Amino acid sequence: MVNEEEIIVEEAKQWLEGRGQEDSTSHDIEFLPLCGIKVLEAKMGWLLCNLKVHPHLADRNGNCHAGAIATIIDVVGAAVISTYGGNIKVSVDFNISYFSTVKIQEELEIEGKVVANREKVSLNVVEVRRKEDGMLLALGKQWMAQINAGQTVRTRL
Template identity: 40%
Template sequence: MGRVTNPSDNESEDHRLIKKKENMVDSSISSITKYIQDVAKGRGRSSLEALMLEGLKIIHIGKGILRCKLRITDRVSGEDGVWQAGAITSVMDMIGAAVVFTAGDGLHVSLDLNTSFYSTAKIQEEVEVEGRVVATKASLKGAVVEIRREGNGEVIATGRIWMSQLSLKVKDEVTQLSKL
């Protein structure tokens, strides 16, 4: 005869799984908050991140959302004093990765980044950067990052990013060589 299960046992197991997932997300939020704060102070693992996010201040962080302020420095601007498009795109990629991390499921890598530029920002201007996770499909997550001028809210740039969960699985044997 089969084992008789109590429906409340399944509910408690579901409750435990939900709690475990919530704790993982809380852990993700606290670890990414510390990481961003360290990078903004020049103590990150990458000098590129430190350069792009220098002085970044987190305003709000939660599951699937990150809002912060950033003052444009001369280190990410051209000779004309305008924030470089490549630097803007790098900030979008980094904030996109951070906001996806807050949603749980570990590290993700960028698959596609589409950026639209509407205005410029100059040295010493302060901008607001907001990232939101807007889609999840299997191991993929989609995020939108908007950069606005502080004060009047004018949109400087927007980006849409798709990220895939990072997998470090390596095949022991390769049966077919690449044709590239």
């Protein structure tokens, strides 16, 4: 018998893999970097993914564009947080450290984990590693907040 946690985790996995499919409802900014992403393992608060970097993500130097890596980290982070209850949250603080360039056609291993999950805010960390040797290429840290549908967000501005 499948429990509620397993259903939520499976929905998060399907949502993430759906971002990288051509018939997806995602925008090009999500689809292109995530094209072909596969979730290898998933459980509440943790995802392990595999992705081969496609040539259409090349910058002028022939490496993967840093913005594509940022999109991958953002979407994997949202997916891993959604394993807690199925809700996608919005980024309120997003920090990425790039340690090395990502080459076109490289195979990446992407691990997302929830570090803290509160009622309204959550923190995730996403590591992007070269699959071949496990070298850390980029590390993202992201705080996300729950915003209810139809809620007006007030700012001090």
